[in-house]
Amino acid sequence: MTHKLKLTTAAAGLAAALTAAPASAVEIEYWQYFFDGRVKAIDQLIEAFEEANPDITVKHTHFPYAQFRTKVAAAVPAGEGPDVMQFYYGWLPDYMKAGLIQPLSTEAFPPAEIEEEFFPIVERMKIDGAYMGLPTAVRSLAMFYNKDLFEKAGLDPENPPATHDELVEAAMAISERDAGGNLLVAGITATPVSQDAHYWREVLMRQFGGQPYSDDGTEVTYNTEEGAQALHAYTDLFMEDKATDYGFMNESQASFAAQRAGILIDGSFRIGAVQSMEGLNWGVAPLPSHNGVTSNYASYWVNGIAAGVEGEELAAAEKFLAYLTTDEAMQLWLDVVGELPAKPSVALTEANANDPVYGPFIAGLETAQTTEFVNESAQRQIWLDMIDRINIGGVSVEDSLATAAEEEQKLLDSFYTE
Template sequence: MVKHWRPVVAALATVALVGACGSDPEPTEEQAVQPATTSCASSGELTMWERSGGNKQMVDLLVEAWNTKNPDCKVALTYIPHTEMVGKIAQGIASGEVPDLMGMDLIYAPQFEKAQQLVDLTDRIKSWPEIATASKGHMTVATYEDKLYGVPLYADVSALFYNKDLFTKAGLDPEKPPTSLTELKEYADKITALGGDVKGYYLPGNCAGCNIFTVGPLMWASGAKIEATAEGDEPLTGDGVKQVLQFARDMVKAGNVHEGDRAENGETFHLQFGTGKVGMMGTGNFNITLARQQNPNMKFGIGLLPGVTPNSSASFIGGDLVVVPRGSKRVADAVNFMKFLLSDEVQVEVYAKALNLTTRTDMVDNKYFQAEPLVQDVAKALDVGRTPYTLTFFEQINSPQGPWLQMLQKAYYTDESLDTIIADAKKAMKTVASQG
């Protein structure tokens, strides 16, 4: 489930993407626009690809639910290694050997949309009432030049997890998480003062994706913009960039993070909160189950990731889209599968019942979440969430050698001028964007 923020070494080759571009063939009778339902448009097995390392448990449940309802057009699901997914999709489109539908790491969707590798679904889905409340982050990257190419398959969002036991020991109100960076620092100081191996905060030091997932929202909540969306666009704008870097530097200097955090490359990121030795940590909804499995007796709560101004907040929305690759012969069935995913029944009886986030914000008030307040708390992040939109996300942000992580490491662990650090990162990001 955590792979989407770990550094992804994927071949996003322009040649492979552009080489398959051309004029779309005339739609067949099956491809012609039909009113969407949650059932089969035609008979026969549907093929679907999904990346490994995502939320396999959730995807398996969704496919099982569809197959139970639609035995005449069951989905045959194949998992592709996440490091191979992008290249395999591009090759499949170029050769015409594509699945009928597929799950796609949402962050890479704009690149395929621009290259015309996905079927334009605008006329089929734009009028659905469910689209209005579908995850904003997902729908942002599912859109290119006002055309729609997919809907959410599943969602991961970042939020502030905090250890109520440590709050109580430190004299803090366990029902009131910090609502600003100033409070976050103050609370961390008090928790670290408990001594032993306890620290007030967790800051991953060698994981680009972990930081865009958890530190990026601190900047967004403080009014900053991070990535260059395209050539000529200015990255790292707004006072919030420097303010958050200073906040993080202060946390490190105050001893509020474990020394070992500096080496965190994403491999053990998801296991840190459940140790019980971290007071507060930006992490994802998946950590509810993981922390309970690791530390059943630990009491914890969830708040939103704050900014400089009190009660400001933001979140990174990650996860996957379900899309239709160019060349699919079963577009109508693929669209019906999307309608099925967004239906009230599936949102509640499949997503929520499994304690996974619903992908529609109007479905979070349901019986399963009411019985599990932590899921309802983390679902609030959907309303303040966003997803970066750029054709060069890996090169600017997710690469372990990229400018984003280099900037953060200098800010966290050196005394170099923050203005100089930011200026260098700006220049590098703009160069990457101009080559995209």
């Protein structure tokens, strides 16, 4: 990168000398979705970056989350888009298909170095030997629980369930129904708007001895007895054990916030919201184990470079992206946004690992898996449909699982044959 940069600077200097204009600064544009903490963090990072690189200015633009994809899809093809942007790792196939991003140059971002420094989950971003983007932060799952509801149910609030069986037991103890059988308090949350799909796919599945997909990602491997057991472990919570109702209060976080749910399995991105809930007496614990297996699901947003960026903008974009993945940037992101650093060297410091809130999430990163999506929204829909068939369609767990596997295999096939 340095070599390239020198060349660029030299070329720019030469051009400036020739045209007798003042040495021009490069301006690059950075896009992300709007979230207060993220915006503040990037603003601070830009300030520090510009100080170190006076010849580069970074323009920071952000959009509402729900339309971020729409906006990127419209702007990049029209040449009005950003130079560097954030995107969710699961969107990678879509973004590549739509031609919205370009690979990071292997000189500036040597794959071997990345693999040594980052958590292994980042490898999902490697396509044909080059990385398509790099994260500043990662997220993992853990278990939030309501200490007051634990106490009310006669459970020890300082001793949350550590295994799946204990989890089910606790959930059944906490759940409360009126005389008509209507759910008043859910033992555990189970809704479509949640991390439940990831919990089943990457945690329960592995705890019951299964594996969601083949190693190369081309085959669905969850339509097995182990897969069905893992699915039962989830659906039984509302179909058999009556520990909850599927879809209770629409969103998992809603019933937890309203103190109408004892346990919430959710991502580290929920920490801020839970912290802001006045009067909620809560704790965090690692995900329960089962059959002695612990597992977790990690996801992340990466910074990538938009397709079509070249010349001095590309050089500046690479420089900025490199800065966003320094240890310094990662610690700042943890402090300001509350998301976990993407490198073990930053994440696994003693202070971070012993933190009562971040600790369980950071611990989860060590056994975390990352699903390789080919079409994140379609695959999520297959999960939602699978649960709906069981919940309101009267289909057995085994049959619904088989249908889902078939649909998802079709999706994988059409992706990989292209």
